[in-house]
Amino acid sequence: MLFSSIPFLFYFFPIVLICYFAVPRVAKNAVLFLSSLVFYAWGEPRYVLIMLASILVGYIAGILIEKLKGKKSQKVVLGVAIAMCIAALGYFKYVDFFITNFNAVTHLSVPLLRIALPIGISFYSFQIISYLVDVYRGETTAQKNFIKLGAYVALFAQLIAGPIVRYSDIAKQLTDRKHSFEQIFQGIKRFIIGLSKKILIANVLGELVDVFRKTSEPTVGFYWIYAVAFSLHLYFDFSGYSDMAIGIGRIFGFDFPENFNYPFISGSITEFWRRWHMSLGSWFRDYVYIPLGGNRVNKIKWIRNILVVWMLTGFWHGAEWTFIIWGLLFALLLMIEKTPFGGFLKKCKPVAHIYVTMIILLSFVLFNSGGVSQMVGDFKGLFGAAGIAGWNAQTGYYLRSYAIVILIAAIGATPLPTKLITMLQSKMLGTDKATIAVWSILEIVFVLGLLIICTAFLVDGSFNPFLYFRF
Amino acid sequence: MKSKIQVIFVTAVFLALAVWAWFKPADDISDSELRKLAQFPEVKAEKIFNGQFMSEFETYALDQFPMRDEFRTVKAVVYLYAFRQLDNNGIYVENGYAAKMEYPLDEEAESYAFGRIQNVYNKFIADSNANCYIAIIPDKNYFLAKEHGALSLDYDRIFNDVKKEASFAQYVDITGLLSIEDYYRTDTHWDQSCITDVAEYLAQSMGTELEGTNTVKTIDAPFYGVYYGQAALPMKPDTVNYVTNDAIEAAQVFDWQNSKPIPVYDEAKIYERSPYDLFLGGSLSMITIDNPLATTDKELVVFRDSFGSSLVPLMISGYKKITVLDIRYLPGDRIGSFVEFDNQDVLFLYSTAVLNNGKTLK
Numbered sequence: 001m002l003f004s005s006i007p008f009l010f011y012f013f014p015i016v017l018i019c020y021f022a023v024p025r026v027a028k029n030a031v032l033f034l035s036s037l038v039f040y041a042w043g044e045p046r047y048v049l050i051m052l053a054s055i056l057v058g059y060i061a062g063i064l065i066e067k068l069k070g071k072k073s074q075k076v077v078l079g080v081a082i083a084m085c086i087a088a089l090g091y092f093k094y095v096d097f098f099i100t101n102f103n104a105v106t107h108l109s110v111p112l113l114r115i116a117l118p119i120g121i122s123f124y125s126f127q128i129i130s131y132l133v134d135v136y137r138g139e140t141t142a143q144k145n146f147i148k149l150g151a152y153v154a155l156f157a158q159l160i161a162g163p164i165v166r167y168s169d170i171a172k173q174l175t176d177r178k179h180s181f182e183q184i185f186q187g188i189k190r191f192i193i194g195l196s197k198k199i200l201i202a203n204v205l206g207e208l209v210d211v212f213r214k215t216s217e218p219t220v221g222f223y224w225i226y227a228v229a230f231s232l233h234l235y236f237d238f239s240g241y242s243d244m245a246i247g248i249g250r251i252f253g254f255d256f257p258e259n260f261n262y263p264f265i266s267g268s269i270t271e272f273w274r275r276w277h278m279s280l281g282s283w284f285r286d287y288v289y290i291p292l293g294g295n296r297v298n299k300i301k302w303i304r305n306i307l308v309v310w311m312l313t314g315f316w317h318g319a320e321w322t323f324i325i326w327g328l329l330f331a332l333l334l335m336i337e338k339t340p341f342g343g344f345l346k347k348c349k350p351v352a353h354i355y356v357t358m359i360i361l362l363s364f365v366l367f368n369s370g371g372v373s374q375m376v377g378d379f380k381g382l383f384g385a386a387g388i389a390g391w392n393a394q395t396g397y398y399l400r401s402y403a404i405v406i407l408i409a410a411i412g413a414t415p416l417p418t419k420l421i422t423m424l425q426s427k428m429l430g431t432d433k434a435t436i437a438v439w440s441i442l443e444i445v446f447v448l449g450l451l452i453i454c455t456a457f458l459v460d461g462s463f464n465p466f467l468y469f470r471f
Numbered sequence: 472m473k474s475k476i477q478v479i480f481v482t483a484v485f486l487a488l489a490v491w492a493w494f495k496p497a498d499d500i501s502d503s504e505l506r507k508l509a510q511f512p513e514v515k516a517e518k519i520f521n522g523q524f525m526s527e528f529e530t531y532a533l534d535q536f537p538m539r540d541e542f543r544t545v546k547a548v549v550y551l552y553a554f555r556q557l558d559n560n561g562i563y564v565e566n567g568y569a570a571k572m573e574y575p576l577d578e579e580a581e582s583y584a585f586g587r588i589q590n591v592y593n594k595f596i597a598d599s600n601a602n603c604y605i606a607i608i609p610d611k612n613y614f615l616a617k618e619h620g621a622l623s624l625d626y627d628r629i630f631n632d633v634k635k636e637a638s639f640a641q642y643v644d645i646t647g648l649l650s651i652e653d654y655y656r657t658d659t660h661w662d663q664s665c666i667t668d669v670a671e672y673l674a675q676s677m678g679t680e681l682e683g684t685n686t687v688k689t690i691d692a693p694f695y696g697v698y699y700g701q702a703a704l705p706m707k708p709d710t711v712n713y714v715t716n717d718a719i720e721a722a723q724v725f726d727w728q729n730s731k732p733i734p735v736y737d738e739a740k741i742y743e744r745s746p747y748d749l750f751l752g753g754s755l756s757m758i759t760i761d762n763p764l765a766t767t768d769k770e771l772v773v774f775r776d777s778f779g780s781s782l783v784p785l786m787i788s789g790y791k792k793i794t795v796l797d798i799r800y801l802p803g804d805r806i807g808s809f810v811e812f813d814n815q816d817v818l819f820l821y822s823t824a825v826l827n828n829g830k831t832l833k
Contacts, residue, residue, distance in 0.1 A: 001525075006492075006532040014489040017482075045520050181474040188481055204554065216575065394575075397622050401557040408554075440473050447481050455488075456545035459536050460560075460703065 001042040003244045004198045006458055012039065020252065029151040029174065032252065039156035047118035050088065055153045057084050058128040062135045062142035078136045082129055089125045092117055097319035120160035122316060124153050126283055131167035133287055140168045148174045157248035161241045163259035163279035170254050177253035187250030192450045194243025199454045201409050202237035205229045208402045218388055222395040223381040227361040229402065230368055232409040235264065264413045267352040268345050269333040269359055284309050306331050322375050326366050333359065491537045498535065502744065503700030508534040543703035557621060562702040565619040568656050569698035569706060570611035574622040577827050584829025585636035588819055591774065591803045592639050599812035603640035604677055605819040607633055608778045611659065614651035629823055640819060643676045645669050655709040658696020659824070660747055663781040664712035670785035677816045679769060679789040683716035692741050711741055718788035721764050727757040727809065735784050750780035756800035757809055765791035770815040774798060776825045802833040
């Protein structure tokens with residue numbers, strides 16, 4: 001079920017809200033767990049069993065790891081449990097990739113399994129692994145209550161597209177969390193902002209991307225419009241989803257970690273990755289990069305560590321060579337930025353921003369190319385080597401038609417709107433009671449206005465795929 | 472306190488809308504879109520486990536959402552006026568006229584359409600003494616695209632293709648007689664009262680003269696055309712006019728699809744879901760029109776799409792009999808079972824929109 005869908009917004013969510021706030025505190029996690037299972041089963045009725053099995057593995061392994069503290073068998077249990085999580089992920093997500101490449105190398109024809117990818121498996125597998133490692137490291141205690149662990153892993157707010165919430169981040173809140181009207185309204189606002197980012201910006205830009213992909217008359221200009229539109233589309237799609245997840249979490253009394261921090265204003269690729277999909281970046285840092293030795297090793301091993309982490313980051317996004325190339329491209333850039341070039345970027349900000357913008361655009365074109373041949377075609381198109389015109393009437397039409405949305409998206413991807421609202425708010429809230437009341441009413445109008453416009457877009461349109469579902 | 476009021480107010484509105492969605496009786500038809508709406512899906516274990524129930528429920532929830540048309544209007548207004556999009560779902564409004572952005576040219580579909588027309592000619596007409604003519608009706612985009620900045624078909628190319636691919640027929644260019652004012656503002660079709668000159672020119676090109684004095688009648692009912700629903704914008708309805716004369720009044724029309732006589736104009740249809748069906752019963756595969764007042768023995772066979780429904784009545788006074796065929800519904804290969812071609816005038820009358828979606832022809 002999509003957050004940005006009528007069944008979620010006007011059927012599932014209201015029912016869950018009523019049940020959640022109607023039951024006593026002790027039953028709230030059970031409501032969240034059961035509703036999350038329904039949420040998951042709505043899209044994947046059969047795969048709910050796989051998720052339940054994964055939670056059960058995490059539950060039993062967590063308790064065993066804690067019990068076996070100090071014994072050699074503790075590591076074995078951890079290893080087996082992680083292997084089971086990765087095996088499930090590998091089987092469902094990567095088996096056809098490996099078969100395809102095996103066939104290519106051996107010239108055999110092992111048939112593909114064509115297994116549908118269980119939604120959210122990349123996210124909940126990583127959450128279970130982080131939980132188990134944290135218990136092993138003694139950074140958190142094992143959860144003895146299956147419902148609570150289930151609510152953590154399966155919580156519908158972040159189940160299918162993150163952010164990747166560490167167990168230690170919300171362990172306390174699973175047992176004892178507070179609900180306040182202020183927190184609930186903050187959650188509602190955050191959810192509506194995320195919903196608007198998804199429906200009003202990402203989906204509209206997605207239409208442009210779709211038009212580009214279907215056109216029989218691409219031009220060099222249209223390739224660049226596509227690169228800009230897709231980059232913004234991806235950002236608003238994914239960050240919008242994270243906003244919705246954080247907002248829902250807040251309504252239910254949870255504080256989920258932030259996942260985006262205006263990545264497009266970065267002055268380097270290193271900074272970009274500190275601002276983009278932060279929960280994934282920190283997961284790989286804490287559970288892969290640091291265990292491999294991080295940067296406290298010799299240069300060769302450090303290069304290996306960087307390459308491994310970024311290859312895995314790329315591979316996590318999809319079972320295609322283009323994703324691996326995408327990850328390795330960032331590894332290369334991050335290493336280059338450790339040279340004096342990084343210092344140059346810090347000194348020369350305009351050049352740094354041009355550099356980062358170009359890299360982002362090109363990397364997302366690579367990210368969205370369905371395979372190596374399309375990737376080559378896309379880059380040829382971008383740089384005028386595909387034998388196509390530079391510009392035509394169709395390109396002009398779509399640029400004029402989408403210019404305002406692209407502009408809104410470009411400004412919205414910077415902290416400018418938030419700064420303006422904060423400035424206005426601080427000025428108004430420092431004044432008399434009447435002004436505060438006006439501000440409160442404006443907030444209600446803002447929230448309801450966006451809800452109505454988003455609903456209108458949903459009712460009218462059918463273009464509504466969530467990009468991060470496939471990961 | 473402030474947050475409490477905010478939460479209560481927002482939640483109340485949100486839940487009210489949700490409860491309305493849960494308990495609103497399901498509508499059968501969308502009048503603005505001229506289609507059936509999805510109903511609550513059948514609850515079966517099998518459909519739940521294979522996900523079919525969920526998929527059908529999503530369609531149902533979208534189709535049956537309260538104030539659906541009003542929400543669609545909100546979307547269209549935001550899309551066109553706040554986002555400054557040049558079209559909404561491919562529909563745009565210029566100078567008060569809603570038009571569909573027919574683009575790009577589907578060469579395969581166009582070629583297929585010519586193939587079907589050629590097939591009819593080769594099989595049934597080529598060996599007869601019939602005189603063939605072809606005329607193409609431009610869609611509204613032809614007149615509005617440039618001003619609006621919309622994308623449009625390469626019309627010159629289409630007209631040249633028609634001349635080349637249907638070289639067996641004499642091409643009659645009617646574009647010079649048409650302007651955007653000849654079309655309804657909210658519909659794809661032309662207004663019959665504005666195309667009497669087109670009918671006269673076509674008749675003249677086929678060596679026939681139309682007789683009698685025309686009278687224009689106006690139906691006192693609002694006409695919301697197909698683009699009204701698709702554009703979802705607040706637009707004023709059109710008024711439907713129809714042209715009559717002695718020959719039209721006396722004409723006997725027979726609907727061979729349903730084996731019954733029908734009137735030339737059925738005013739009651741204006742209140743139905745396809746108001747344009749008031750002209751010759753709308754989308755029927757085959758009808759014949761006999762003119763008892765005819766002063767000639769000439770016969771006309773018209774291969775047409777929906778535009779022909781309003782044009783053909785204007786031709787009645789020039790012919791003793793008119794046979795109207797729609798090969799979107801009647802397979803071209805079966806024409807020989809119904810019509811014997813012998814010395815008639817044969818007019819192929821199609822709109823550019825049908826040529827560009829030529830696979831609808833059988």
